[in-house]
Amino acid sequence: MLVEIPMGNHWYSFWFNTPYYHVLYKDRNDQEAAHFMNRLLEFLQLKPGSSILDLACGKGRHSIYLNSLGYDVTGLDLSERSIHAAKEFERSGLRFFVHDMTKPFPEQFDAVFNLFTSFGYFETEGEDLQTIQSIKSEMKPNGVGIIDFMNAEYVKNHLVPEETKVIDGIRFQISKRLEGEYIVKDIHLEDEHRSLRFTERVKTLYLSDFLRYFDQTGLNLIETFGDYELQPFDSERSDRLIMIFKTS
Structure with missing residues (x-):
């Protein structure tokens, strides 16, 4: 079952407070x-x-x-x-x-x-x-x-569009892209019978x-x-x- 987490503009207040962030x-x-x-x-x-x-x-x-x-x-x-x-x-x-x-x-x-x-x-x-x-x-x-x-200049020039990591039995599928003045990282994880999606957005300052x-x-x-x-x-x-x- 896929669960989309509605984090809005303050995505960090939720994502950083999950155990998956620390994993x-x-x-x-x-x-x-x-x-x-x-x-x-x-x-x-x-x-x-x-x-x-x-x-x-x-x-x-x-x-x-x-x-x-x-x-x-x-x-x-x-x-x-x-x-x-x-x-x-x-x-x-x-x-x-x-x-x-x-x-x-x-x-x-x-x-x-x-x-x-x-x-x-x-x-x-x-x-x-x-x-x-x-x-x-x-x-x-x-x-x-x-x-x-x-x-930000280095990160933009070395952006890895797709990667997969398996950590502590949790599979993370990560995609990165430029979206306006932000670097956006979509994180799709699979943990046992759960499938979750999170998004990080960091401004290219x-x-x-x-x-x-x-x-x-x-x-x-x-x-x-x-x-x-x-x-x-x-x-x-x-x-x-x-x-x-x-x-x-």
């Missing part, structure tokens, strides 16, 4: 998270004890590792299922909350991390700007912000778009990187767009 992306492992965080912290020179906001933290893999290094970490995510799982790891200096990142969290931090393309889901530019403004409000006066986004957002919200871009080794950003060859910014 499909289970290859995002702790070793990958630790390696990226080590390189990033080396660049930022954040002292242990500094406060970090992990915005759209999922189940908290980055947050947990950062706390193990001595940082005071707060993780926020819209998914109640993810935060429920993350809360099992709460301890001194590590806490998690369900929160919509378009709205300001009522605290300020030495650093705000928004990692692994946890942006670009919204339908309007107003929501994008509102999120950037919220990030700014969550940064201390001398704080730093990091957005780790896909390199470029460095020029983020620079415009930063200019409108009073933020200054100070560095860009193109991968988790922190190599220089190249609009044609880099698979990531990692932006480091501060308040102006």
Whole structure:
């Protein structure tokens, strides 16, 4: 039996809260998270004890590792299922909350991390700007912000139209396409006697778009990187767009 999930414009509020999302992306492992965080912290020179906001933290893999290094970490995510799982790891200096990142969290931090393309889901530019403004409000006066986004140009040029994955006995048939200014991923999964369809939509935002957002919200871009080794950003060859910014 095929079940179509009516997710509308806010597809992410449902899809991210299903167990299938975490099965499909289970290859995002702790070793990958630790390696990226080590390189990033080396660049930022954040002292242990500094406060970090992990915005759209999922189940908290980055947050947990950062706390193990001595940082005071707060993780926020819209998914109640993810935060429920993350809360099992709460301890001194590590806490998690369900929160919509378009709205300001009522605290300020030495650093705000928004990692692994946890942006670009919204339908309007107003929501994008509102999120950037919220990030700014969550940064201390001398704080730093990091957005780790896909390199839209690279992704468009290397789009794989169709692929099939079998993970934990679940068959995922995935198709990708360009639809206006969005990269759309249709996910058809078969789990025992159930057949479900989900859709992801991520806006093809470029460095020029983020620079415009930063200019409108009073933020200054100070560095860009193109991968988790922190190599220089190249609009044609880099698979990531990692932006480091501060308040102006």
